[in-house]
Amino acid sequence: MLHQFITLKNLLSSTRLKSTMEKGTKPPARFSKGLLQTEELYNYVLETSVYPREPEPLREIRDVTAAHPRAMMSTAPDAGQFMAMLLKLVDAKKTIEIGVFTGYSLLLTALAIPQDGKIIAIDMNREAYDIGLPVIKRAGVEHKINFIESEALPVLDQLLQDSRNDGSFDFAFVDADKVNYWNYHERLMKLLKVGGIAVYDNTLWIGSVAMPEDETPEILKAGRQATLELNKLLAGDPRVQLSHVPLGDGITICRRVY
């Protein structure tokens, strides 16, 4: 499906962009490649500031993921670099991740937290995780990870059954089914400590949030609607300080304030 998204996106933008340019008008921003002005600019950021500083195990996990038909689902390396910064800034020790896939974001988290740090990593499908696991093992951080193969909501509800988990997490990363992000947020607002951080991925949903509904490719519509609703709810949530950052596919940082 992801493959379809990307192909569709590229197809759509290149054909529409071409016809717009043939008419001699400036292409509207929604047709630009990626979230930056040009693909070249994005590559400049990656080549200058991201790849040279990317830890070797993360490069390896990108390599082993590259052959996967849904490889583009991995967290973007620039967004990952920013997450590693946040993890260090809040001195995160106890974290939770929803949506593991082959483990790029999981490994960057495991590398950023201390030796005795812990990550509860939830994914309903273990198959992709097993592709990245040898890299995680070689990096010497597997002992920090508790991988749970499950739908995420029941796991969060189970954690909330134990009052010792209330306000105990430093950091959460959500990168799974868009329709449930608000359900995850409601639970994370109890599990995170005050000052803890939740990061939501894909909050610009491949640029579709700024497309008119009737110009949005069918395949993006459900995710676009869910993301539009989530973004509105998060922006109006007084429990969090928020920053909507245009890295990768858009990430929204929420810091619990009470």
Ligand SMILES: C[S@@+](CC[C@H](N)C(=O)[O-])C[C@H]1O[C@@H](n2cnc3c(N)ncnc32)[C@H](O)[C@@H]1O
């Ligand atoms: C975008 S990928 C995660 C990418 C990952 N963060 C990375 O950096 O490679 C989304 C993952 O969420 C998982 N997922 C989707 N819906 C889920 C749900 N309801 N509960 C748990 N996992 C889910 C999928 O199986 C998939 O592996």
Ligand SMILES: O=c1cc(-c2ccc(O)cc2)oc2c(O)c(O)ccc12
């Ligand atoms: O179809 C996608 C695409 C992405 C994506 C796009 C651009 C980036 O810089 C990073 C990621 O992410 C997805 C995702 O997280 C998901 O759960 C499903 C589909 C896609």
